[in-house]
Amino acid sequence: MNMNVVEIVKLGRKYMLLWPDRRELAEYFAEYHAIKMARLVCKYLPGVALFTLVMQLYFGGVASLPQSVVYTVFMLSVPLQALVMLGIKADKFLPPALANWYKEGVAKINQSGGDIKLCVQKPRYVDLAQLLNISYRHAKH
Template identity: 40%
Template sequence: MQYPLYATVKAGREYSKLWPAKPELNSIFIENKVILFTTLSSKLLPLMALLVALLQFWYLGNEHLGQIVASMLLVASVPLQGWYWLGVRAATPLPPSVASWYQQVRQKMQQQGIELKPLSQPWRYKDLAALLQKAYQQLDKSFVVQWL
């Protein structure tokens, strides 16, 4: 049985791998920043939490073990919070302005002869990520940049 929290974090990790990390998307979507922060924090913060906990234990001793463990768990959970946010974002329906832009991009790609699977509305950010990923893979950069 999958728990909703676990499923959301897992969806966030998948979404972070699907989203195209292109600099021209930085000004439009926050995903690039969140993915970068989450990736870096997943590599650095667990080690940093352990080092800080050891340092606190050394200076404060056994009396503050509860607070030391709590602060270590809080710092080590920051990447999970980022993946959770990304999982919620992946399942969020596109706002009307982004949905119309999504539809225009989709139509232009179909006019270029790229086959896309039919999707039912409402479109979600995960659908947008898949479309952008396919556009970056199969179209030249000038064609992609003109949409932005």
């Protein structure tokens, strides 16, 4: 799909929030580690950037303002970069083997009494995240 940067970032955030935080998924999906790192970066790096700016200005004075701003902008760009990378990954189609597994999972949930409406024609990674999220939520109940 052709999306602008804002849509990619929104999709990346949606993908990050949808992906279940279950350790057992690390054995099967490389995305688990990427999403875990993106959550960490999005949560803590803005605070670290602000702390770095304040400390550099406190110890270096106004003379260090240009350098402080560069460091801060770089640190604030890392969460944005993580969301862009997740958004790009979320928009990719699943490989054939994973797509078949995904379709079987959707069918299995629908047969066991669920009524989920997920894409089964050409599923993407964001669809996989939705299925996993529904599966783990469904398993709790």
